[in-house]
Amino acid sequence: MEEKSVLLEAKGICKQFNGIPVLKNVNLEIRRGEVHALMGENGAGKSTMIKIITGVYTMDDGQILMEGKPVTISCRQDARCCGISVIYQELSLIPALTVTENIFLGQEISRFGFTKKKEMRRQVKALIEKYGFDLDPDMLVSSMGMAQRQMVEILKALSMEAKLIIMDEPTASLSAAETETLFKTIDGLRQKGTSILYISHRLEEIYRMADRLTVMRDGENVGVLTREEMTPQKVTTMMIGHEIKEDKNRERRQRYEGNCLEVTGLAYKNILKDVNFKAYGGEILGIGGLVGTGRTELIRCIYGAEKPSRGKITLNGKPVSRSIAKNIKAGFGLVPEDRRNEGFVPLLSIEKNLAIASYDKLARFGVVNRKKEINFAQEAIRGYDIRPPMRHLPVGNLSGGNQQKVVLGRWLSRKPLVLLLDEPTAGVDVGVKHELYHLMRALATTGSIVIMVSSDLAELTHVADRILVMHDGRFFEEFTHENATQTAILLAASGVHTSEGVPL
Amino acid sequence: MNKKNLRRVISAMLVIALAAVFARTSDHFLSARNILQLLREASFVGLVALGVSFVIIGGGIDLSTGGIAALTGLVCARLSFIPGIPGIAVLLGGVLTGVACGAINAFLVTKVRLTEFVATLASGFVYSGLALIIAFRRNGIIESRPILNKSFTVLGTHVGGVYYITIVWLVMTVLMMLVLTKTNFGLHTYAQGSNPKSAQMSGVNNNFIKSGGFLICGFCVGLGASMVVAYQSAAPVTLGSAVAFQAIAACVVGGIVLGGGRGDAIGALLGSLFLTLILNGLMKYGLSIAWQSILQGGIIILATTFDAQFMKLPIKRRVKVKPGTGKEGH
Numbered sequence: 001m002e003e004k005s006v007l008l009e010a011k012g013i014c015k016q017f018n019g020i021p022v023l024k025n026v027n028l029e030i031r032r033g034e035v036h037a038l039m040g041e042n043g044a045g046k047s048t049m050i051k052i053i054t055g056v057y058t059m060d061d062g063q064i065l066m067e068g069k070p071v072t073i074s075c076r077q078d079a080r081c082c083g084i085s086v087i088y089q090e091l092s093l094i095p096a097l098t099v100t101e102n103i104f105l106g107q108e109i110s111r112f113g114f115t116k117k118k119e120m121r122r123q124v125k126a127l128i129e130k131y132g133f134d135l136d137p138d139m140l141v142s143s144m145g146m147a148q149r150q151m152v153e154i155l156k157a158l159s160m161e162a163k164l165i166i167m168d169e170p171t172a173s174l175s176a177a178e179t180e181t182l183f184k185t186i187d188g189l190r191q192k193g194t195s196i197l198y199i200s201h202r203l204e205e206i207y208r209m210a211d212r213l214t215v216m217r218d219g220e221n222v223g224v225l226t227r228e229e230m231t232p233q234k235v236t237t238m239m240i241g242h243e244i245k246e247d248k249n250r251e252r253r254q255r256y257e258g259n260c261l262e263v264t265g266l267a268y269k270n271i272l273k274d275v276n277f278k279a280y281g282g283e284i285l286g287i288g289g290l291v292g293t294g295r296t297e298l299i300r301c302i303y304g305a306e307k308p309s310r311g312k313i314t315l316n317g318k319p320v321s322r323s324i325a326k327n328i329k330a331g332f333g334l335v336p337e338d339r340r341n342e343g344f345v346p347l348l349s350i351e352k353n354l355a356i357a358s359y360d361k362l363a364r365f366g367v368v369n370r371k372k373e374i375n376f377a378q379e380a381i382r383g384y385d386i387r388p389p390m391r392h393l394p395v396g397n398l399s400g401g402n403q404q405k406v407v408l409g410r411w412l413s414r415k416p417l418v419l420l421l422d423e424p425t426a427g428v429d430v431g432v433k434h435e436l437y438h439l440m441r442a443l444a445t446t447g448s449i450v451i452m453v454s455s456d457l458a459e460l461t462h463v464a465d466r467i468l469v470m471h472d473g474r475f476f477e478e479f480t481h482e483n484a485t486q487t488a489i490l491l492a493a494s495g496v497h498t499s500e501g502v503p504l
Numbered sequence: 505m506n507k508k509n510l511r512r513v514i515s516a517m518l519v520i521a522l523a524a525v526f527a528r529t530s531d532h533f534l535s536a537r538n539i540l541q542l543l544r545e546a547s548f549v550g551l552v553a554l555g556v557s558f559v560i561i562g563g564g565i566d567l568s569t570g571g572i573a574a575l576t577g578l579v580c581a582r583l584s585f586i587p588g589i590p591g592i593a594v595l596l597g598g599v600l601t602g603v604a605c606g607a608i609n610a611f612l613v614t615k616v617r618l619t620e621f622v623a624t625l626a627s628g629f630v631y632s633g634l635a636l637i638i639a640f641r642r643n644g645i646i647e648s649r650p651i652l653n654k655s656f657t658v659l660g661t662h663v664g665g666v667y668y669i670t671i672v673w674l675v676m677t678v679l680m681m682l683v684l685t686k687t688n689f690g691l692h693t694y695a696q697g698s699n700p701k702s703a704q705m706s707g708v709n710n711n712f713i714k715s716g717g718f719l720i721c722g723f724c725v726g727l728g729a730s731m732v733v734a735y736q737s738a739a740p741v742t743l744g745s746a747v748a749f750q751a752i753a754a755c756v757v758g759g760i761v762l763g764g765g766r767g768d769a770i771g772a773l774l775g776s777l778f779l780t781l782i783l784n785g786l787m788k789y790g791l792s793i794a795w796q797s798i799l800q801g802g803i804i805i806l807a808t809t810f811d812a813q814f815m816k817l818p819i820k821r822r823v824k825v826k827p828g829t830g831k832e833g834h
Contacts, residue, residue, distance in 0.1 A: 076705075092702030094695040096765045101691050106707030108688045115688055 004031040006068070007195050008053070008084070008164055013062035015048055022048050024219045026062075030164060033193040035186060037206045040216035041239055042455060046199055049216070050166055053197075054086050055079040085157030086166040093149055095142035100124045102141055103156045127159055132188055134181075147178030151185060158194070165189070166197045171205060172292050175270070183209060201290045203232055203494035217241050236490045240457070253465050256281035256447045259316065261302070261418055266311030268297050273473030275311070276504075281417075281447040284440060286454060286464025289493045293470045295453040296337055299420040302451075303327060303334045315418065328357055333411030335404070337422035337453075343407040346396025350386060351377035353395045353406050358414055376413065384409040384439060401432030408436060412443055419443060421452045425459060437463050457486035469493050469501070477501030511759040511811075515774040519781060526785045533785075540665050542784055544735070547673040548728045550776035552751035553758070554673075554680055555724025557772040559717040560755055561684070563697035563764030564613070564620035566718065569725045569751055571631030572605040573744030576729040578635045581739035584653040591655035595730050602726015603719055605631055610715035620714075628748065639741050651737045660735030669731040673773075676724065680769040689716055697764025753800060754779050757807045766811075779803075 008030045015023040023045050030036045040046050051057040053064065055073045064071055066082050073079050093102050100121050108115045109123075124137040133151050141149060150170060157165050167186075171179045186196055186209060200206060206213060213225045215238040222238050259281030266275040271294040279285045287295050300306040302313055304324045313320040321327050336342040344353045354377050355362055362372045377391045384405045386398075395406050404424065411419055421440070425433045440463070444450045454460050460467050467479040469492040477492040479501045488500040497503055526533045552569050559566045580598040583589060605627070612623035640649040651657060659668055684690035695703035696713045704710055733739045752762075758775025760767025782803070783796050791799075 092699065092705060094698040094703065094765070096694045096698050097691060105691070105695055105703070108691065110688050113687045113689060115686060115691065117686070 004033055006030070007032045007066070009065040009068075010049075010053065011063045011065070013049065013052060013064075014060045015052060015057065016060055022219050023052075023059075026216070026219070026221045028053075028214060028221065029224075030195050030197060031212075032163075032195055033190055034211040035190055035196045035198055035209050037198045037200070037210035037213040038216065039200075039206065039213060039235060039239060041457070044216040044239070045219040046216055047168075048219075050086070050168065050197070050199070053079065054084060054166065080160055080162075083161055083163035084166065085160060085162035085164070086168065087150065087153045087157065087170060088168055093141045093152055096140070098138050098140055099135055099152050099155070100137045102152055103127075103159050124155070124159070127155060131155070131158065131185075131192060133185065145178065146173050147175075147181045150174070150182060154185060154189070162194065164195045164197060166199070168199045169201070170198070171200065171202065179205075203235060203491075203496070206230070206235070207232070215239055232491055232494065232496045233487075236487045236494075240486045240490065253444070254282050259417060259447055259449055261320075261449050261451075262312075262314050263298075263302065264312045266298070266301060266308050266313065267473075268294065268301055268306060268308045271297050271473060272301070272308070275470075275473075275475060277468055277475060279418075279449045279451055281449050282444055283465040284444050284450045284452060284463055286452050286460040286467040287470060288454065288457070288460050288467055288489050289470030289476075291455055293493075294473055295470055296422055298470075299334065299422055299451060299453055302418075303332055303420055305334070328414075329360065331414075331417030333357070333414065333416040333419045335407050335411065335419070335421040335424050337426070339400075339403060339407060339426075344395045344403060347394050349392045350381065350395055350398070350406055351391035354380045354410050354413065357410050361414075380409040380413050384412065385435065399429075399432075401428040401436075404428055404436060405432070405439075408439060412439060415446070416443075416448060418449045418451070421450070423454060423456075424452060425454075425456065433459075457489055460484065460489060461486055468504075471495045475504045477503055512768075512770055512774070515758055515771065515778065519774055519778050522778065522781050522785065526781070526788075530785075530788060536665060540662070540667065540670070542780060543670045544662075544667040545784060546776050546780035547667065547669040548732045549747060549750050549754055549780060550673045550773060551669075551676060551724045551728030551731075552747050553754040553772040553776045554676055554769055555721035555728075556748075556751045557755050557758075557760050557767060557769065558680070558684075558693065558720045559620070560752075560760050560762060561697050561764055561767055562693045562713055562717045563700060564714060564717060565752070565762070566609065566624045566721050567621065567748055567752075568605065568609060568624040568628030568631055569721065570744035570746070570748035571628035571635070572602055572722060572725045573729040573732075573747055574635035574741055575605065575631045575638075576601045576726045577733045577739035577743040578638050578741070580656070580730045580733045581640070581649065581651055582638055584651045584656045585649075589653065589656075591653060591657070591659055591734075594653065594656045595659060595727075595734075598730030598733070599723060599726040602722040602724070602729065604722070605726075606718040606720070606722020607715075609722070610718040613714055613718070614711040632744075635741055646741060648738045648740045651733070651739070657734050657737050659731055660733075660737065667735070669728070669735065672727060672731060676727070677769050677773045680720070683720075684768055689713070693717065694765055697766075699765070750779060750800075751776075753804050756804050759807075759811065761811055762808075 006029055010026065010028040013023050013026045026049060028049065038046050048057065052059045053073065055075045055078050058074055064073060071082050073082060094105065103124055104120045109119050110116055121137050128135050128137065133155060135148065135151055141152060154165060170182060174182060189196060198210060207230055211227055213230055215222050215235065217239060257280055261279045264276050267273055275298060289295050297306055301308045302320065304322050304327045307322060340346065351373065355373050358376065359368060362368055362376060381389045381391060386402055386405050386409065395403055425436055428436065440450050452464060461484045465481050467484050467489065468475045469477050469489055471493060472495065476495065477498065479489065483500045485500055488498040491498050492501050532538055556566050556569055576598045579601045580594050583594045583597045609624055609627055612618050612627060613620055639646045641647065662668065684693065692703065692708045692713050695708050696710060700710055729743060732743065754775035755767065755772055756762060757778055758767065758771030760771050779800065782799065786796055
């Protein structure tokens with residue numbers, strides 16, 4: 001491959017938040033007309049890097065060169081002027097307007113307030129023809145699918161003469177066919193000399209599209225690979241770094257076969273295709289996989305918060321109800337991913353938040369026994385070490401970790417048979433994390449089923465007794481605690497079979 | 505045919521179907537006189553709906569139109585008693601009152617930063633109260649005094665059977681349709697109603713759009729109320745009591761989705777026609793006010809359900825947010 005000239009060069013970028021370095025002397029080089037992938041685990045610093053390039057954050061130290069000339073990017077407008085555009089996961093188009101109107105929104109060509117539609121339409125048409133998109137300038141965005149909308153976004157970027165288009169997880173909400181269309185579009189752009197910075201967790205997409213690849217880890221650039229050098233093993237190893245051999249010789253957990261949740265042939269919309277598994281009392285079952293593969297939907301289906309389109313869910317042979325209220329009575333509990341919106345009521349006190357799911361036990365004939373309620377709360381605050389230990393404090397005022405203790409405590413106090421957790425330690429600091437693990441373990445030891453969805457690979461390998469990795473709407477591989485490594489789980493999540501796991 | 509047009513055709517066909525039913529069951533329904541009377545009745549609600557549709561499309565709501573109508577009516581009445589005042593000046597006074605009320609709403613929303621709902625709920629009460637203050641009284645009791653200013657009341661008459669208010673309504677509808685589809689302001693109103701954040705990011709001035717909506721709304725309500733007062737030759741303090749919610753109902757029936765970003769002036773027109781037709785027609789069947797009210801509610805529920813279910817309108821895609829997991833241990 002011939003050497004292409006450099007479009008954007010970022011040198012020695014540093015950034016701190018509250019004294020914690022997030023980017024440490026990062027270099028990034030993007031050439032003209034290349035698809036450059038940026039990879040790294042959550043928290044590796046990818047988003048921060050992009051936000052600096054696009055003017056959302058300002059860097060503490062470093063330099064950005066555009067076509068060899070140093071530039072200052074201190075706001076989004078600056079980035080746009082330099083020819084840098086971003087296409088976000090959450091598309092920003094206006095459904096009620098046409099393609100043309102959307103592309104020119106905010107910079108209409110007009111005279112006396114009347115828009116010159118014909119002129120704008122002509123320009124959009126020229127642009128569509130130049131890049132060979134399959135779009136109609138007069139089409140309403142509301143009547144388009146996700147992939148087409150994305151094309152409009154790309155067109156909008158091109159209309160602003162973007163030389164570099166940044167795509168952040170562009171395929172997250174696309175179907176397989178739509179993804180294919182997007183790839184064709186990207187290919188076309190590359191041939192026309194537009195550079196693409198492609199951020200994705202899906203390794204298979206990267207291998208297919210990227211000319212070069214930069215891997216970030218812990219706020220550092222750990223290497224650049226060319227197309228010839230990329231292999232799944234190499235990339236995942238670079239992402240995870242040196243894995244410290246964990247002490248896997250912990251005491252064997254007692255499994256209680258008497259308490260068993262069984263899911264067979266579960267399908268949900270087109271996200272979950274055919275999910276089968278058994279979870280037993282006494283064990284913590286970890287569920288891994290990439291974000292958006294349907295892990296959240298799976299546990300919401302089990303809990304009764306979503307209606308599966310097919311399949312059977314049974315607890316000890318009895319079918320699980322589709323009603324959340326009935327399931328809670330039957331011993332289910334859910335710690336949701338979106339803590340603030342679904343997990344707790346921010347304005348209510350610790351006491352009320354703890355008691356909210358247990359009024360069946362705290363009330364008689366619909367009247368709450370105040371004494372029982374206070375005792376219930378005080379026991380939980382003491383038992384789960386919720387800080388500060390003031391039962392009247394609104395939960396919204398607590399730290400993330402203590403909020404999560406309240407959510408977890410609400411269920412633990414009921415001694416649930418099945419506890420479902422979705423990203424239970426997201427945004428929780430390290431110390432509290434271990435307290436949460438301890439509480440989960442304590443519950444499992446009493447014979448309850450604990451199912452934990454997590455994107456944190458270290459958490460899965462450290463806490464779970466058994467790990468099921470989801471890929472493409474199915475469970476792809478199963479790992480025992482003893483065999484699991486972070487690299488293997490990450491590979492399995494990308495659809496690559498590993499020697500450590502058992503294929504399902 | 506795209507969905508926008510489909511929805512419009514459906515509304516129009518409903519109006520025609522309803523008219524056909526009434527035409528079959530009543531001999532004089534299709535008489536020119538009856539139709540022109542119907543149009544006159546629809547004009548007031550129609551003008552208010554037209555105004556409020558701007559606010560709704562922009563993502564807001566205006567509950568104060570009833571108060572604005574009452575106040576405007578009484579300002580017109582008061583002005584018309586000034587000796588020698590030309591009717592056009594009275595009309596101008598009425599319209600300006602409406603615009604002023606709209607400006608106050610805009611101020612409350614953009615500067616005081618109240619939500620549209622609260623701001624216009626409160627201001628509506630204030631406008632109604634102001635109307636009561638300037639109402640005519642005899643021995644302290646409010647009375648409706650007949651307006652004798654011929655140059656003003658002529659605005660309430662008709663030319664060749666078509667009432668002036670109907671002409672004004674139709675002209676305004678065409679005008680507003682042009683504003684919505686052909687101007688930056690119109691496009692930005694849709695953008696703002698659909699997704700205020702991304703509109704702002706694209707360079708749309710949110711406050712400007714909001715203010716414009718309220719001003720247009722005030723203008724339309726002022727115009728409509730003044731013309732109605734001219735027709736009735738009186739300004740009852742109850743002038744606007746029902747119109748605010750009827751206008752919103754007309755918008756909803758006409759496919760203007762509460763929440764913003766959808767619908768247009770033609771929708772407001774068709775919705776107003778439909779509501780007037782059904783209320784008027786049922787009156788002829790001798791259905792009580794109670795049933796009319798219940799039916800109106802039912803129609804709103806049907807229209808909204810239809811828009812949500814069959815037009816697949818505001819469906820939000822669940823976008824997953826990557827959890828910010830802190831890493832540990834390696």
